[in-house]
Amino acid sequence: MRRPRTASTRRAAILITAAASCGLLLAGCAVGTGAANQDADYDAKADLGGDLSVMGFSGVDEVATSRVEVAKAELGDVDVKLIEGELDLQQFLASVASGKPPSLLYADRDQIGSLAARKAIIPLDECIDGEGIDMDEFRDYAVDQVTLDGKVYGIPEFNQVQVTMANADLLAAAGVTIDQVNGSDREAMTDANRKLAKVDGGNVSVIGVDSKLPEFLPLWVAGAGGSLLSDDGKTAQLDSQEAVDALTWAAGIYEDQGGFSAVKAFRDSADFFGEGNQFATNTLGAMPMEQWYINVLNDVSPDAPMAFDTVRGTDGQPIAFATGSAWAIPSGSDNPEAACRWARAMTSMDAWSAAAEARLAAREEEGKPFTGILTGNEVADEEIRGMVTSGGEPWDSAVAAMYDANDNAVSQPANPADAEFKDAMQEAVNSVLNGQATPEDALAKAQKTAQQALDDGWAEIEDAK
Structure with a gap:
């Protein structure tokens, strides 16, 4: 090689x-x-x-x-x-x-x-x-x-965290609850995906669950108590058991719907920021998504049949992977x-x-609720949260989930090879989604690439001292 x-x-x-x-x-x-x-x-x-x-x-x-x-x-x-x-x-x-x-x-x-x-x-x-x-x-x-x-x-x-967003009507019709699509029970989420999805001859008409790969792999790894990078930012953990298991499961969500390419093609055709979004048109069961999308949905499709929760780890506790x-x-x-x-x-x-x-x-001028702002500053977040106005359900639950996620988020520490690390991770995930490699092989390759990049980056820092 x-x-x-x-x-x-x-x-x-x-x-x-x-x-x-x-x-x-x-x-x-x-x-x-x-x-x-x-x-x-x-x-x-x-x-x-x-x-x-x-x-x-x-x-x-x-x-x-x-x-x-x-x-x-x-x-x-x-x-x-x-x-x-x-x-x-x-x-x-x-x-x-x-x-x-x-x-x-x-x-x-x-x-x-x-x-x-x-x-x-x-x-x-x-x-x-x-x-x-x-x-x-x-x-x-x-x-x-x-x-x-x-x-x-x-x-x-600013701070960004993920929240579980779902179409309540689709959940009810399939006999599925929000607890079955929030990540707390991966076997239940796999089963819920199969019940929610509608695929005919390789053509997707309803996405059951979108596990949001490749970008949300760090979230799913964190949900199992793992991390793709050590706390000191020096050791890659892309080939950890938590990472292999998370990728195997999250990629399987797409395989059960005809494969990632079929799901992605249908997803990309949606009016994501408009009134014809996937939730409003009943063509998406559930997905984790950054909290700012709550405001988008409330703006363009306030009557969409939504249900919200935090993303939850396999221990049942709220989890989010923060960026900003x-x-x-x-x-x-x-x-x-x-x-x-x-x-x-x-x-x-x-x-x-x-x-x-x-x-x-x-928002008041538009007759809509103020759903808050996440700042990355705990003091500011608490003050702003006190200014949030009620939009009734399901929007009040959405805001509660957002703040709960913010309080329970984790992140990846700074490191001197963040771009190379992210590229290695995404290349590994994409190779699995495209059927080019197994999760084990893809992440093992990514581990070597990422670790070499980290070693070189930290060595340069030490040499400069």
């Missing part, structure tokens, strides 16, 4: 591509040095000025714009420029390599580890102390996702003090209160 490319070679390939405009290799261009930030003076009482360019964030709704107003007021005379568009990591790395990065970066928390290992972003210890950011207010699992080698590299923002966003300061930022102030302000109680009030007002 040909030895897979290591994390170092993959990382170099990405960064060399990104830094092509400056014509330099990894060591000379693509890795940040942080030198421009060494003289930063973080002080919550200081008056700030200059420019602040923000990459990866756009104020597109009332939750964003209300917090931007709070942050701009905190920054005083700073001229804020939001760079339009989604975050392009290669573009960002190229800007770091060229010595002209944005002042501030908004990224997914699972990107922070690799960016920190590449020295594309800087540690925030001095920023946190200077601006007085209380990291104890943030959920531990959110902080773990932005902490590499003992240093915090990001300020957590974070603020980070690029290496070479031209205004790290303003960047830190913005990160603090955007995740402050004042900002979240303003966001909740703005969303509440918008």
Whole structure:
């Protein structure tokens, strides 16, 4: 077997591509040095000025714009420029390599580890102390996702967790309860899937259960008490028994409906964000889904026959696999003090209160319930939860499940090879879904690839000390 490319070679390939405009290799261009930030003076009482360019964030709704107003007021005379568009990591790395990065970066928390290992972003210890950011207010699992080698590299923002969502009419017609599709009893969920699904000649007309592979494998592994990565972020556990069992079972959900390709084709044809979504049209029995979809469903199909619960582990307890966003300061930022102030302000109680009030007002104007916002900050979450308004059933149950999931979530710790790790996992799952490998063989291969990437990444960190 040909030895897979290591994390170092993959990382170099990405960064060399990104830094092509400056014509330099990894060591000379693509890795940040942080030198421009060494003289930063973080002080919550200081008056700030200059420019602040923000990459990866756009104020597109009332939750964003209300917090931007709070942050701009905190920054005083700073001229804020939001760079339009989604975050392009290669573009960002190229800007770091060229010595002209944005002042501030908004990224997914699972990107922070690799960016920190590449020295594309800087540690925030001095920023946190200077601006007085209380990291104890943030959920531990959110902080773990932005902490590499003992240093915090990001300020957590929004949080995403999964909730079990189901069509109550389809469940009742099949003689199935929500407890049988929430993951607590996998054998019962397999049986429920077979009762709910409608497949004729390989054509799916009703998806019984969608186990949401490949992206939700970490959730199902966590549901069995396992984890795909050790707590210190150094040891891959992709070939653990919990992972093999979870993938075997979750892939079997699709096999019982004619295979993943048949289910995916039917799923992709749905009007996911519209009134013709799968629940409203009675073409999906149940699935785990991020909590923001509750609001989508309530908006576009408030009369859909829904039922909600947390996702539950095999021990019957609520479980979720948390993801989310974070603020980070690029290496070479031209205004790290303003960047830190913005990160603090955007995740402050004042900002979240303003966001909740703005969303509440918008929902009341539409005659709809306010279903809450998950922030990654425990104090903010509790305050916002107190502002939630009743939408009656099943929406009140949905909100309760959302907050229950948020309180019982786990995450994957930051590591220097997060992209390579995720790629290895998804490649393994896809090879199983496509019938190219058994779960055991696919995950064993992924384990070797991911572990090599982790070893290389951590070795680079140690070498740099």
